[in-house]
Amino acid sequence: MSSVTNSCIFKDIFGSSTMREIWSDHGRTGYYLEWEAALAKVQARLGMIPQEACDEIVSQCHVENIDFDKLKQQTELIGYPVLGVVQQLVFLCRNNLGEWCHFGATTQDVTDSATVLAIRASFDLIEEHLDAIMASVAGLAETHRLLPMVARSNLQQAVPITFGFKMARLLATLQRHKQRLAQLRERVLTLEFSGAAGTLATLNQNQAMKCQEELAKELGLAQPEIAWHTERDRIAEVGAFLGMLTGTLSKAATDVKLMMQTEVGEVSEPYMPHRGSSSTMPNKFNPISCAYIHAIAGTVRQQTAALMDAMVEDHERSTGPWEIEWIVLPEAFVLTGGALKQAKTLFGGLQVHPDRMAQNLAMTKGLVVSEAVMMGLAPKLGRQTAHDIVYDACRAAIKEDQMLAHVLKQNAQVTGALSEDQVNHLCDPANYLGLSGIMVDRVLDNYKSSLRHY
Incomplete structure (x- = not known):
């Protein structure tokens, strides 16, 4: 060879x-x-x-x-x-x-x-x-x-x-x-x-x-x-x-x-x-x-x-x-x-x-949506304050082996700004996909259009 x-x-x-x-x-x-x-x-x-x-x-x-x-x-x-x-x-x-x-x-x-x-x-x-x-x-x-x-x-x-x-x-x-x-x-x-x-x-x-x-x-x-x-x-x-x-x-x-x-x-x-x-x-x-x-x-x-x-x-x-x-x-x-x-x-x-x-989304017990929670709190508490609260909550969730949503619900600043349903919503990964679907559609539309063109 x-x-x-x-x-x-x-x-x-x-x-x-x-x-x-x-x-x-x-x-x-x-x-x-x-x-x-x-x-x-x-x-x-x-x-x-x-x-x-x-x-x-x-x-x-x-x-x-x-x-x-x-x-x-x-x-x-x-x-x-x-x-x-x-x-x-x-x-x-x-x-x-x-x-x-x-x-x-x-x-x-x-x-x-x-x-x-x-x-x-x-x-x-x-x-x-x-x-x-x-x-x-x-x-x-x-x-x-x-x-x-x-x-x-x-x-x-x-x-x-x-x-x-x-x-x-x-x-x-x-x-x-x-x-x-x-x-x-x-x-x-x-x-x-x-x-x-x-x-x-x-x-x-x-x-x-x-x-x-x-x-x-x-x-x-x-x-x-x-x-x-x-x-x-x-x-x-x-x-x-x-x-x-x-x-x-x-x-x-x-x-x-x-x-x-x-x-x-x-x-x-x-x-x-x-x-x-x-x-x-x-x-x-x-x-x-x-x-x-x-x-x-x-x-x-x-x-x-x-x-x-x-x-x-x-x-x-x-x-x-x-x-x-x-x-x-x-x-x-x-x-x-x-x-x-x-x-x-x-x-x-x-x-x-x-x-x-x-399973992998759930592996971190909610930490994967920490950004979503931070951005949900930011309009109420300010971005930096929200960041620090969620940062501490993430550390606590890891240390205590608890779901992030559970830890957040124990925080008075969080519960003062968000309802329990809002916390649950923010902690669901399926609710923090951004414009994924819209961007997929844009790419697929361009692709299908190119097929018609060629």
Whole structure:
């Protein structure tokens, strides 16, 4: 095993088979050939190469025609795979018609455009997974819109929220990622075809810009305003997006695995016999998908940093930084595909345990609503005075092992300001959910509206 993304054992745990195929040798070589075929078609239409040459080149632009053992040798010798592909393509074409292949292009034109084509296919896959995850999370938010649970601050119980609120927060974040993905398409899905130093000097200057424009249309990409051989902000932004997306999935997975702790038990990963089991402890049900998502996200963040380093390229064609992208971008996409696949499974079958949520809310015997009591007393006694009274009552409740409501009812200042029914109302967690339900509805409305829009 050289990497988990190509390990026979781990590749479909940490990665995605569909994403891996996009970035495989066959996948990327297929994009090289798609680019060469598109160039030939455009140049034939513009009268820059003979139609007969175009027809022959296009007929040979199939990945099954490439000898990959030979391509490996050629790449090791030359340093880049594109020229090896072109050489084989020229050889495959009859009557020397292959001499018209790659006309006026340079290696990086093909390599970068192929990368963009692979990114486009990857974006499609990411969007598909995102849509499935958002549908599951939206369902959880709607179903559990008003299911009370405890919020946690610094890992300590804070105030009540609802589980629907927690899921809606995640849904809103995923919606922002969907928006980022749409914006990325506009900036990133851009052709590269500009020749050795980016000036398109190899082509007749009356036809060069038209050729570039038509090639972009043929491939379904945007035409660049200027060459971007060593301006790598597009690729770096893609890396940043992958880091942010997997970071969001990891945050959600962290919450789930903390809520899965035996002492908490508020949710569980989808149950499958023997999944997450221990070799020595039959009682164990470990958060497997969460663990994988967390590991993947940590790795992708490092790859994001590497892609930022790849931005520092020299002059018009670089010496080394470009190749960083070759190393980390494919794996970053494959790992992101793996994280999305695990998250799809996780939220598609997440088990929610309302009884445990209720038990945990009651665990502190009312201390979880101390803020509610303070804010209920504040208009009558002043905020600081109310804070001090409730603070002392909390300490007493802990010391005496009593319900907070019971202690409050023994305090003359409290009973002078609030009735017994008001104290009971303030001490019920279900009555201190704030605007949880309204905020859930707002997120769900935005989500459903976006579905109609798309």
